[in-house]
Amino acid sequence: MTPTVRIEPRSGVAFRLAEGQRLTVIDPQGSQVADLLAFAQGDVREAISNGRTLDYEESIRLTTGNRLWSNRSRAMLEIEADTVGCHDFLLTPCSIDTFLHFYPDKPLHRGCFGNLAEALAPYGVAEDAIPVAFNVFMNVPIGPDGRISVLPPTSRPGDSITFLALMDLVIGLTACSAYASNGGSFKPIDYRIE
């Protein structure tokens, strides 16, 4: 059993994930979100793409059996297991700008965007190249009129999702910093590579 690594509240990490390795993202305390990004190791201009993924998977409710695709139409990750089944792939990582927009009275924070930008910079990923993340455990229902809501995640302590890497990747991963996405609390995220 490989060790489980903790991402502290409101922080983020980046690491390499080789083809064939499995990444399990765990919500240790429940009701927390993790923003996940993926880039091709060989050329980080190839990045995870919500548009390509929604095109090919033909669903916005991605879970076991679905794959996450790159902007070059290659499958990057496959969801192999998922005890939650509720994730978001529409919204961008929270940032100083989203904090100013949604929480003008609250203390500013660089958010998942800032955390991802710092963690991914050593891999050559520029801020402007950070796309929409696959927001693990994020609960974003869409009403019949198209309205988007952000509700607390339905994940319970110990819930997890496992991704199989289909190519050599650089992964960015956070414990989310926004107020709405995790019910107003800031919690850690755990992950394991196998």
Place this chain on the structure above:
Amino acid sequence: MTPTVRIEPRSGVAFRLAEGQRLTVIDPQGSQVADLLAFAQGDVREAISNGRTLDYEESIRLTTGNRLWSNRSRAMLEIEADTVGCHDFLLTPCSIDTFLHFYPDKPLHRGCFGNLAEALAPYGVAEDAIPVAFNVFMNVPIGPDGRISVLPPTSRPGDSITFLALMDLVIGLTACSAYASNGGSFKPIDYRIE
């Protein structure tokens, strides 16, 4: 009255749109899609972002009064008029890869992606930097289970949408090349700048 310009079937164009100018996109024959991209003139690394837009507009059904935002959280375009009210901001421009995926038996075509890449190259936009387009008139209902469908557009001949430029932009615009998005026919798109 400024002249109306025609985009021939399965082709695309790019042009500058200054802050304060209005772009009207017209469906001259009905049931056709136009993929629209926007980049900041001063730095094309600033690009239209479906994620930021869905974040700030809090809806996937964008119409009159909604704004389209950049990856740097600046409002690029405002929808000032819209006789259709049905557009998509989830799916990527059709491409050789989507043709291979969805229409393996049909002749290959570079699609809106290829058309946009060629039209935008003189402005310094690389292929990998082409994001999800705002797909004007595209009819993409989402079922209660999250399933995405692509249906023929509801636009009738002469229907239009008008965007006000909120900053100096480079615009990419196509007459869509895919089979599903326009009911199997390939038609032109017209536009006017005022």
